[in-house]
Amino acid sequence: MCNSERSIFATDPKTHLSWFRPGSLEPLYRYELFGILFGLAAFNGITLPVSFPLAFYTKLMGLPISPSLLDLDWPDVSKGFRQLLDYDGDVETDWAMDHNFVIETNGLYLSLDMMHYEWTDEFEAKAVVHDVRHDKSLITKPDATQFSWPAPVTKENRLAYTHRYTEWMLDYSIRPQFYAFAKGFYRVVDLRATRLLSPANFKRLVEGHSNVTAAQLQQHVTYEGGYSSDSPHIQWFWEILQQYSEEKLRKLLEFVTASKRVPASGSAGLRFVIIALDDENGALPCSATCFGHLNLPRYESKEIMTEKLDIALEHSIGFGQA
Known part of the structure; x- marks a missing residue:
């Protein structure tokens, strides 16, 4: 599930944490099936040999995400954000960054202009139950031109950039896979039951303790x-x-x-x-x-x-x- 090139999750070699593969060509039913198995294990108190970031459990509980979720599980990204926000020089010139979000998938690198697209509630994800967020379709903004350049990151918009990047990293880029997984999980587990726990306790319930003596x-x-x-x-x-x-x-x-x-x-x-x-x-x-x-x-x-x-x-x- 997490180790091969065709796995439905990618595992970070530094943190050893697994996360959904953006742009994965794997059929969504595999994510739904894994969600069912995941839910059965959680329901029956079976410790699973998996390692997911806290953001995974936060999303699964339908709670909002924020850049603070990156601190523990994506330390390199979090460190880069802090350096960007603390920089006193000319951000636009010295950092030379734009609002692109890069996805590495199936041997290709795809750059998506985070300012070029928006999400709409036009199509509702009927599969997702309870109050897990509705699915949204990625569409081109009406005022965006086909060949527009990505907006640069400046001192004025750098904070908004970190929030937007976090949304793309933890939500938009993996939304189809996540909703398929959530559909399977909530066939077994009632969302209201997970709300009795904090995300950290939810993670501990599923993954157990790694310290053994x-x-x-x-x-x-x-x-x-x-x-x-x-x-x-x-x-x-x-x-x-x-x-x-x-x-x-x-x-x-x-x-x-x-x-x-x-x-x-x-x-x-x-x-x-x-x-x-x-x-x-x-x-x-x-x-x-x-x-x-x-x-x-x-x-x-x-x-x-x-x-x-x-x-x-x-x-x-x-x-x-x-």
């Missing part, structure tokens, strides 16, 4: 098959995990639960069960992610357990395949 996992894990918290093999297991980096702990969590994140309710919301296996030392640990089960053989030594866990995590072996 061995102590968190140990506090809420359960044991089956003859293991207990006092078993030597379990004590080895937690000693090994104490040496893991946070990234490796997230990999273990994904190995067992199919998600690198802790649910919004905290580690208490995890189902993490360690089950004893009487296999020989040659067997690797394996998992059943649907149930949060880690099948851990009774190895002869801590060193063997360390080696086997490393192999299993490196190759992401799960679902009983080890």
Whole structure:
């Protein structure tokens, strides 16, 4: 969904956050379908392995957008805006910017004059329910000529430019894709339910917490098959995990639960069960992610357990395949 060239979302290599692809040629039903799946996961409290900016959840709740949403999730754009607004020299000459909005899509760079077009409510997006904003059609302004040059950015209009650019970046350029997604999402989730949360809490509910510690996992894990918290093999297991980096702990969590994140309710919301296996030392640990089960053989030594866990995590072996 987010990583390939034909994915419906683009992922920023710096922030690792995903956003809609402007001008995507992917059919809108794919966005609607993903919205349905997204809504089902949110409705059932399933943590998703996605990373969306706060603006994504703000828009999905039907709340207004502003340049302040760029500060955390698009730091380079936000920094450029601050430098532009604080500049004391001749903005028009020194910055040499105009009101173009550039879209990179399908191997092409398209420049759209943000002052050349306007949005009209002539066509209503019947698919979008509740009070999510109505769809608008992009039309040429009546007073715009076919070959007019984009208006330059000046000291007088630079603040308006930052607001207009934000609107194009977070709304106009991805509006068809967003409305298709919202249509699917609100087939499952009532908008009024999301309004009980802040955008930050909505994000946390869907994506969970990225911070993982061995102590968190140990506090809420359960044991089956003859293991207990006092078993030597379990004590080895937690000693090994104490040496893991946070990234490796997230990999273990994904190995067992199919998600690198802790649910919004905290580690208490995890189902993490360690089950004893009487296999020989040659067997690797394996998992059943649907149930949060880690099948851990009774190895002869801590060193063997360390080696086997490393192999299993490196190759992401799960679902009983080890």
